[in-house]
Each structure stands twice: as C-alpha cells, then as structure tokens.
Amino acid sequence: MTAKETKQDQRILTYGQAINEALDQEMARDQSVFVMGEDIAIYGGAYSVTKGLWEKYGDERIRDTGISEGAIVGAGIGAAMTGMRPVVEIMYVDFMTLVMDQLCNQAAKLRYMFGGKIKVPLTIRTEGGAGRTLGAHHSQSLESWFMHIPGIKVVMPATPYDAKGLLLSSIRDDNTVVYIEHKMLYNTKGPVPEGEYTIPIGKAEVKRPGKDVSVFTYSRQLLFCQEAAEELANEGIDVEIVDLRTLLPLDVETIVESVRKTNRAVIVEEDTITGGSGAEIGMRIVEEAFDYLDAPVKRVAGADVPMPKSAALESLAIPSKQSIIKGIREVLQ
Amino acid sequence: MTKSSNKTKTSAAKPVNKRSECSKEQARHYLRQMMHIRKFEDKMMDLMSKNIAQGGSHLYAGEEAVAVGAIAAIRPDDYIASTHRGHGHCVAKGGKLNELMAEILGKATGCCGGKGGSLHLADVSTGNLGANGVVAGGLGIATGAALSIKMRKDDKVVICFFGDGAMNEGIVHECMNMASKWELPIIFLVENNLYGMSVAIARSSRLEDHTKRAVAYDMPSSSVDGQDVLAVRDAVATCAQRARDGRGPSMLVANTYRYYGHSRSDPRAYRTREEEAYWHDRDPIKLFSAQCIETGILSENEVKAVDDSTTEDIEQATQFAVDSPMPEASELYTDVYA
Structure with a gap:
C-alpha cells in the first residue's frame, strides 16, 4: 500500500488534531458542509476536537446548539435531505439514547421508505469508551446497537491516520454515518499526511x-x-x-x-x-x-x-x- | 420578554381580518383537491374492509381544508413535512393519485416502489419530505430543511404538519426552540383534531390552548377554523410571508376533526355521536361548495362537474393500483444505501 509506506515520513498529529484537520479541510472544500452540536463553537468541543473552527468559519457554519440532541440529529437529517452535508456532534455516545428515533427510524430508513428517491448524507460524530472513570453515563460502548440498523454505516477509527481519512470518507458518503471516536485516543499520536486523503468505509x-x-x-x-x-x-x-x-x-x-x-x-x-x-x-x-x-x-x-x-x-x-x-x-x- | 411585545408578535401572525377571496380557477382547484382527498380516503376505507388494502391506514377525511388551504398558500417548490395521517398532504402537494393509491397497496408502481405504504407516503419530487410513522417524527426533518433553506440563502418555506397528539413529544420543544432561536422559515401547523388516538387534550394536558405554547419560544401563534379552506389559506399565507421575509417561524393551530377513527379498528368510544354530527355539519367540502354557489364563484353545475370528475379520477386510480404488479423480489435489497 502506497499510502501506508509514505505515511512513515509524515508529520505527527494527535487523533484529535487529525479529526479537526479533516473537518477544516472538508469545510474549506465544500460549502455545504457545516458542523452543529453542543459546545462546539467558542468552547471548541468537550474534547477540543472543533477548536479553532468557529474562529475560522463563524456562527453560520459552526453552530452551537441548545442541549437538544433529538433536534441536533433531526435537523441534521432534514438539512441533509435538502442539499447540505451536515456533521453533527453528540458529545457522548451515551447521549445517543436521546437520538435513537432520529437515527433508527428516520436517518436509516428514509431512503428505503421513499423508494430510493432521497439521500441523507449526514455524519454523526460521537465519542465513547471507558478510561476516565466517568461512570455509567459517560463511558459506554454502544456500537453493537448501531450495527443492528440497516441503512446507516458505523465507523470506529483507532489511529490518527485512519481518523482523518475515514472522517473525510464519512462526510463525502451519501448515507448517514455514525463516526465513533474514543475518549482515550484523542491525545495518541501518529503520522498524518497534510493533504486530503480518504480511506474506504467498510475496509478493514x-x-x-x-x-x-x-x-x-x-x-x-x-x-x-x-x-x-x-x-x-x-x-x-x-x-x-x-x-x-x-x-x-x-x-x-x-x-x-x-x-x-x-x-x-x-x-x-x-x-x-x-x-x-x-x-x-x-x-x-x-x-x-x-x-x-x-x-x-x-x-x-x-x-x-x-x-x-x-x-x-x-x-x-x-x-x-x-x-x-x-x-x-x-x-x- | 414583556407582555406587550408578545402581544404584538402574536397579532402579527393573525390572518387579515377581511372576507377571504378566491378566483373561479382557485375555487375549482380547492374543491377538486378536497374532493380528491375525501374520495381517496373513503375508497381506502372500502379497500381496507375488503382486505384489498392490507395493513393499517390513518385517514384524513374531515380535515381536507387544512391540507388544501395550507398548501394553496405556498409555492410548489416549498417543502412540507407530513404525518402518519398524511394522504391528504400528499394529494394537496401534487402527488399523482395513481401512484399514491398504488403505494398504499404496496405495488411496484407506487411513488415509493411499494416500500413506504400509507405511513411513509410521499412523492418527494413534489417537495414532500414524507409522512412519518412516528408521532412528531417530522419535526426534526422539517426544522433541518428550514435550516438548509436559510443557510443556502434560498427563499423557500417549510410547512411542518403535526397533530395535537404530537404536542407532548419532547422533540416538539427542541425543534420550536431551535427554529425560533435561528429564525428559520418554518410554519408549525398543528392539525388539532381533538384527540391523540383516543385521548382528548383535556385528559393529557393542563394547557388546552396550544397557541399558548408558542409564548415559550417567543414565536407568534394563532388559531384558525380548519374547516374553512380560505381561512386556512390566508392564515398560512401570513405565516409564509413572515418566514420568507426572514422573520422566522410561527405556529398555527387549525381546529378540525377526523371523521373516521384513529385507524380501522377504532370503535370511537371516546367521543359522542353528537359531537361527530356537529362536525359533519361543518364539513369543509359542504361549507366551501355552499360558499362558492352562494357567492356565485361556481354554479351548482360546476360544483357537480368537479364532484363527478373527482369520482372518476379515484375510480381510475383505484383500478390502476389494483391492476399494478407487486414489487419484484429483487427489490428487497435495493435502496437501503445510496
């Protein structure tokens, strides 16, 4: 693999920085991409993943929302159905419980129910896993729930390199992708090329x-x-x-x-x-x-x-x- | 927020207080659409009782003036989000009767290829973002479509239809708050048919006047006679203009009544026959037909001509649907992913 060989010489970024860079590059490239979620603007995200993007893109494309997970994902779906390519952030995967109707009944099924006449190019970024002693509501791994929903994709990168390439693929995908980060990976480091590159979804x-x-x-x-x-x-x-x-x-x-x-x-x-x-x-x-x-x-x-x-x-x-x-x-x- | 500022905003969404007007062409169009919906739903009840239409269906008969009036007030390229009781919205938004009927029968020629059915009926090419099997399921979609319009600096609007029963879902609060804060071009149109399945508003909520809820979002609201197609049209037109002008969302409560039960198995034990008779006297088609004849917009013969032609249209659509083939087995796995 060419990409694998060349990545030895690349800059080193953290997993969090790699995700941030993917968001930045995709927003610069595609005006229909915007980010919406809780504390993602001035605060820069609970785990600092969106840091600096609000300063660069402003309120219009880096949208702080109220604490309304259902509306965040629901509005993401509606925007995706009508020409936008939203990336929404759900702060903890544990809070995905609050969006299960939007995810399971709406995002995943709309295309099929309407005979293939619409698409829902929505990326839901969320973060899960144990390791910070946060207890039962901030430490779960719920990926098996999402695996059980035909119509969506579920991506869980482990390295900074994969995190960037898979996020670019997720945003460009015409389906809803649940992109799950791990809280203990944000500060891990690895080589990440500066330019845009994608990693195919569905490839181990x-x-x-x-x-x-x-x-x-x-x-x-x-x-x-x-x-x-x-x-x-x-x-x-x-x-x-x-x-x-x-x-x-x-x-x-x-x-x-x-x-x-x-x-x-x-x-x-x-x-x-x-x-x-x-x-x-x-x-x-x-x-x-x-x-x-x-x-x-x-x-x-x-x-x-x-x-x-x-x-x-x-x-x-x-x-x-x-x-x-x-x-x-x-x-x- | 002071009381006086709220009062000003509330009155801004109220329909213009003058006798509603419409042209001959408009009158014929509204009457045709309302009759199409009524006959479509009566036919559906008939097909269900004969088991030609399998599964359940939530019928819109009685509420026709709401869908027809509301959609008459917006442009063909505007969006709507519908509900589980969505056949009327589909017809009014310009869905083809043949394809709608075929879809409900699960046929390959249906507007969703037979994969949606009554609960997910939508001809998305008409700007219909879909019926929804989950109560309040369309609120997020509609709010997002309005956000998309605003971000793309378009001048479209969204009508988000939902019932009084949906009012107590959490997503309604979330979406109204979001739409109001971001001044999104959306009309929250509450089809108040008095019952959420069987439970009357008074049995589920301390607050019986839905319009008061809009105060919580600093959003103008008003109510309208949902049996009066022109009143609905004019009230929605005011809300739509506000949305197009960039002044944000509004709530409109259309008071109406569904003639059939919630679904086909509903014996309607929660309401009286007297109440039903009251609403049948206020039938939107009867009222509008009489109004047209009385004011001379349409003659009795012209009304009869619309009646006859719509009966024929529904017969044709039914025949088309019944004669259409079922989907091929190969369709099972298509359209899951884009």
Whole structure:
C-alpha cells in the first residue's frame, strides 16, 4: 500500500488534531458542509476536537446548539435531505439514547421508505469508551446497537491516520454515518499526511501481519492488542491484528481471509459481551470459515455491567493487555 | 420578554381580518383537491374492509381544508413535512393519485416502489419530505430543511404538519426552540383534531390552548377554523410571508376533526355521536361548495362537474393500483444505501 509506506515520513498529529484537520479541510472544500452540536463553537468541543473552527468559519457554519440532541440529529437529517452535508456532534455516545428515533427510524430508513428517491448524507460524530472513570453515563460502548440498523454505516477509527481519512470518507458518503471516536485516543499520536486523503468505509486493515492467531479489534482496543502481540512475540507467538475500522458494513472478506491463514480467531471489543459486536463477528467466522478453525472462536469483551466509577473496577470491566493475552493463549492451546 | 411585545408578535401572525377571496380557477382547484382527498380516503376505507388494502391506514377525511388551504398558500417548490395521517398532504402537494393509491397497496408502481405504504407516503419530487410513522417524527426533518433553506440563502418555506397528539413529544420543544432561536422559515401547523388516538387534550394536558405554547419560544401563534379552506389559506399565507421575509417561524393551530377513527379498528368510544354530527355539519367540502354557489364563484353545475370528475379520477386510480404488479423480489435489497 502506497499510502501506508509514505505515511512513515509524515508529520505527527494527535487523533484529535487529525479529526479537526479533516473537518477544516472538508469545510474549506465544500460549502455545504457545516458542523452543529453542543459546545462546539467558542468552547471548541468537550474534547477540543472543533477548536479553532468557529474562529475560522463563524456562527453560520459552526453552530452551537441548545442541549437538544433529538433536534441536533433531526435537523441534521432534514438539512441533509435538502442539499447540505451536515456533521453533527453528540458529545457522548451515551447521549445517543436521546437520538435513537432520529437515527433508527428516520436517518436509516428514509431512503428505503421513499423508494430510493432521497439521500441523507449526514455524519454523526460521537465519542465513547471507558478510561476516565466517568461512570455509567459517560463511558459506554454502544456500537453493537448501531450495527443492528440497516441503512446507516458505523465507523470506529483507532489511529490518527485512519481518523482523518475515514472522517473525510464519512462526510463525502451519501448515507448517514455514525463516526465513533474514543475518549482515550484523542491525545495518541501518529503520522498524518497534510493533504486530503480518504480511506474506504467498510475496509478493514491488517495492522500487524502474523501467522499463529488472528485478533479482530477496533478503536482503542487496537492499542491493547498491539501491546499484547509484542509481549507474545517474545515467546515466539506470531499474532495477526486486523483493525476492522468499520463495523457496518463489516469487512467479512478480510476477516475470513485472515482466519483461513491463521486458523484461530480472537475478537477483542470494549462493548459488553452479550449481543456485542463480537457476537456478530464471531458468527460470521463460524458461518463462513468454520472449516478453517482449529479452535473455538474466543471473545475478549466488556463485562456485562453498567460501567462502574471506581478506577479499580472500571479497568476490570473492559479488556486489558493481560486479558487479551489470556484469550489468545486459550485459542492456542 | 414583556407582555406587550408578545402581544404584538402574536397579532402579527393573525390572518387579515377581511372576507377571504378566491378566483373561479382557485375555487375549482380547492374543491377538486378536497374532493380528491375525501374520495381517496373513503375508497381506502372500502379497500381496507375488503382486505384489498392490507395493513393499517390513518385517514384524513374531515380535515381536507387544512391540507388544501395550507398548501394553496405556498409555492410548489416549498417543502412540507407530513404525518402518519398524511394522504391528504400528499394529494394537496401534487402527488399523482395513481401512484399514491398504488403505494398504499404496496405495488411496484407506487411513488415509493411499494416500500413506504400509507405511513411513509410521499412523492418527494413534489417537495414532500414524507409522512412519518412516528408521532412528531417530522419535526426534526422539517426544522433541518428550514435550516438548509436559510443557510443556502434560498427563499423557500417549510410547512411542518403535526397533530395535537404530537404536542407532548419532547422533540416538539427542541425543534420550536431551535427554529425560533435561528429564525428559520418554518410554519408549525398543528392539525388539532381533538384527540391523540383516543385521548382528548383535556385528559393529557393542563394547557388546552396550544397557541399558548408558542409564548415559550417567543414565536407568534394563532388559531384558525380548519374547516374553512380560505381561512386556512390566508392564515398560512401570513405565516409564509413572515418566514420568507426572514422573520422566522410561527405556529398555527387549525381546529378540525377526523371523521373516521384513529385507524380501522377504532370503535370511537371516546367521543359522542353528537359531537361527530356537529362536525359533519361543518364539513369543509359542504361549507366551501355552499360558499362558492352562494357567492356565485361556481354554479351548482360546476360544483357537480368537479364532484363527478373527482369520482372518476379515484375510480381510475383505484383500478390502476389494483391492476399494478407487486414489487419484484429483487427489490428487497435495493435502496437501503445510496
């Protein structure tokens, strides 16, 4: 991959800066793009992602709203149906509960219900995950809910490079995309090209080639998986890491290809295990690559509990390097 | 906000207090549209009882003057957002009867290819942003369309239809606040048919006068006789002019009545037959026909001609819909994504 080879020489940006740059470049390029949400203008976003954009684009295109999640997404849908390309921000994925009618019943279904005669090119940026001891209403991973909605796309980048390229793709996509950032990734750093580039939605990437076991993951858990793989490499265990990057549509082809190579599969996900993303990914492996499996598919996932506040409990509720290593060892036995 | 400033704003949205006028051509058009809607809905009830139309349908009969009057006051390139009781809006906005009827029967020739049906009826090419199966589901869409108009510096307006039953949904508050703050070109048109399914306003809300809610958004509001097509038209025209002039949203409450129950299985136990008779006496088509004849805009024969031709149109549309093929199996997975 050319892009992958050249990105070694690029500038280093944080994940948050990469998203900011994508918004800036797309707003400069396309007048129909605007940003709307809570505290995104003067404040610059709860996690500073939109910092500086209000100063550059003003109230008209960087719109602070009242605390009205339903209207933010609802108005985004209406604007998208009538010629605009809105990017709306929902401050925490936990607050997506307040927009589920707009997302599930409206954005996702309008095109189908109206026989393909309209499109809803809306991007919903939101942020989730544990790690800041914020408790049960500011730490969830709800991606499996959104995976269950035909008509939308679900994107969860893990690196600054992917964050920028996937956000540009999301904004340019003619469908509604739920783009979920992770609060613990905002300050992580990586190479990001200055110019515009897109990463196709629905395409996973092998972030670490290996031959002994495939680990399927996305978002922040990629980092834990990479640490686990480094440690296991010292023991001679060669882990392949597939960063799914998009959960809907799922890149089943890349998943199956990896399983056919390693014959063992571990899914690492931060969301709660029951009915989580891993349930779908694992079942796809069973359906399409069962004959290649030398061991049962293993999930390393979030505990089936509301996210606890205490740091001591929070860290137990999500996967860690150690629990991932344990999971990988299980399928290698 | 002082009381006096609110009073000024409220009066600004009130219709001009003079006898409404219309040309012969307009009269014929309004009458034709109202009769189309009435006969479309009566036919739909008939088709449902024979199980030719499967599934449910929320009929607009009785409320015709609201859709027809309101849409007569705006331009063809303006937008509307509709409701679960949306057949009338579709017809008034210029949807083709054949395609609307076929859509409700789930046919391939329907305006949505048979994928929408009664609850999602829309010919989007007419500026209709769609009927909606969720009560108050159109508020966000309509507000966003108005935002889009404003950002593109266009001079269109949006009529957002919704019922009194939707008034207590949270999104109504969110959208009215947003539209008012941003002075969006939208008319919140409340079709007050007195019941949210079965629950009367007095049973669900302390505040029975919907127009008072607009005060919370510093938005002008007024009410209008929803059985009087010209009164509705003129009231909406005032609101639309305000929106086009960049002065923001307004709320209009059209008092009306649905003749059929909420849906086909509704025995209407929550309202009296006397009340129904009162409203049937105030039938919008009867009232307007009489008004046209009395003022000499249309002769009795001309009214009869519209009556006859609309009956024929609905028969033709029904035949078209019944004769149309069902969608191919290959259509199942199309149109999910753009």
